[in-house]
Amino acid sequence: MQIIEAAKQYDAIIVGSGAGGGMSAFTLANAGMKIAVVEAGPYFDPKDPTTMTQMKWPWESPRRGASTNRAFGDFDMSWGDWEVDGEPYTKEEGTDFLWWRARMLGGRTNHWGRISLRFGPKDFKHKDVDGLGENWPISYDEVKPFYDRLDKLVGVFGTNEGLSNDPDGFFLPPPKPRLHELYYMKGAKKSGIPVIPGRLSMLTKRINKERGVCFYCGQCNRSCNAYADFSAGSVFIFPAQKNGQVDLYTNCMVKSVTTDSEGLATGVSYINKEDNREYEMKSKIVVLGASACSSARILLNSKSSQHPNGLGNSSDHVGRYLHDSTGAGLGAFVPALMDRKIYNEDGTGGMHVYSPWWGDNSKLDFPRGYHIEVWGGMGMPSYGFGFNVDAMNKYIGGDVGGYGTKLRDDVKRFFGAYVGMAGRGESIARYENRCSIDPNVVDKYGIPVLKFDYKWSDYERFQAKHMTETFAEVIDNMGGIMMGDLPGKDKDYGLLAPGQIIHEVGTTRMGDDPNTSVTNKWQQLHDAKNVYVVDAGPFTSQADKNCTWTIMALSMRASEHIVEEFKKKNI
């Protein structure tokens, strides 16, 4: 097959348009660099009425929002989920990993939960605390200025609480808690668990002329047409296009990074999904922001005589130390929340309060913490609403089953009477947990696919046990009744499968030693100085936080390093 070479040469090619790639595009374009952004999915703008799902009613979907076509339901704004048509992945026997891919401009930022937590000082040096995993080569103090600027640039609500490992920032004012959140606060307080206002990247107040202000539809996962939540397209890519020299290539799936006789990158090779042909494009710098696993895949598929083991992989570390957040949850029925007065409590698209990690791991049988997210309320009905509502009567001594007027009463009496808690915790990055290239399988574009090999350890299982036991206690404190049984050892204490929390990081981890890391502290490959990774791949460790805010702060930092090095002609 003839490879078609583009005539144009760029200063930098950015692979991926999500949190990391978007921030890099924004930074490089604003610095006057000539860039190309290559995105594997189609164009997407939250404002486009033809694709918009925000403020739609359930009856506008003939399946009432069921998850037949989209794993998180018809209205969720992610094109692609655990499965992408024609793009499989495989797993080592006896292991599990679920890999979410959003194939669209802006990637997963169009539907994510917008929970925007800074990592704290301890999170960058956790090995110093418990001897596990590896320290980052950078400290909180080095990242803090970027978090500060990020807060102001993108917008995040929250409060300064002066907590040691959940740093203060530049927050927009948070919304008041909803009723079920007040119940949670009461229940948590009784168990000595702190609760503070949530920290989410939604504009409760204006931050510039270009973006709107939240109107509390609670649908950030549908992507906001007013640009009042953070999505990489509306916040980074579109302004970058306006201010700079940006060529946007959508539906173009990068296969590999091309290199020269010195082993330096010369550009990328990609498949155009519209005509199924392979193209090559040249640049002085390649920035990978395709997501931790996709960037690892591209590097591993970039073999040459200079990089026989794949680009950046002389250490055999690309794909290793893959780790996701842990997750476990419990739901409860709270009788005191029955027969509610009905009002609009949609609020922002997520929790108005949460609990940062409060425990002392030196006194517990697991090494790292977790935070607690809360859900509940009088949400909009969709597919599944009313299922087995009659069965709730068993908790209050009423009759299960029935039809007619009694059933209508059940629906109304139990509406908004449920509260749930979800823990999101830190796992330990392990050398053995990895993705690598499956030597026998290609996707429909002929690109070798990833094979996952990931297992949890007792660190994560015991953490999940602590989560569910804690939730059960808080439920009890709230006067609630736990739905279902406490998951036992046979169910890993409720620990969800790796990948399910969609916080996968670590596949191109940063470090000072080229033998045990893939990138340096500037997220620059040890093996090729003109290749940078700006997604979650360079994370040396995950924290008990969500990774997106740190992806962006670090991408800003790495991208400014790119600009400096480019201006000095070092790359």
Added chain:
Amino acid sequence: MKRRDTLKSLLVGGVAGATLGTSGCKVDGDKVEIELPKGLGYGRTPTEEEHDKSINSEQFYNEHELTTIATLCDIILPPTPTAGSATDAEVPAFIEFISKDLPSHQIPIRGGLMWIDGESNKRFNKRFISCSDTEQTAIVDDIAYPDPDGKKPEMGPGIEFFKRMRNLTLTGYYTTKIGMDDLGYVGNRPNAWDGVPQDVLDKHGMSYPKEWMAKFVDQSKRDVQAEWDELGNLLT
């Protein structure tokens, strides 16, 4: 909201030139109004649109089955003085669609419909829809409640079937405008959330922590641009 400048995108890969909508947003104190485009479906991708079309081009249930479904739906949710019935809310059409969309419903529902006709034939020598209201109620009363002690072992399949029909009827009904009005749902409307109404707080014996009150969003200043001092204290 200002319309963003037309994109300048290079076409090597397919770059879609989206025509942007004219959605607007007006904020006035705690009143928020937004205009949203109408009549454009529910935002499907081309593949999803094909899926819906293909489902709608087939018919799964025959006329007798659909009539029986409709009868059962209206037994489950008959009309009230203020709310329409399940068939008013077109629940049978929803059950037809969802049975093709989620095929795991097909055998249990089709088989359940056969079961209820079989039961009806046995008792009254006619199919369910030909029975009188009293006769239908007699059968339904035997399958509308769980039987934990196994007193009616022969009713097992009917109980399972009715449970599924009840679930789908409730979901199909309360996801329509008729159903939401009956429920009293008032969300999915632009607003400026300012906390739980005071009477509700009082009823539940709740209050907002005093030390938090000054930190919460002041909706009268939502449109004033945020500015901070160097320590991160919000000034506006």
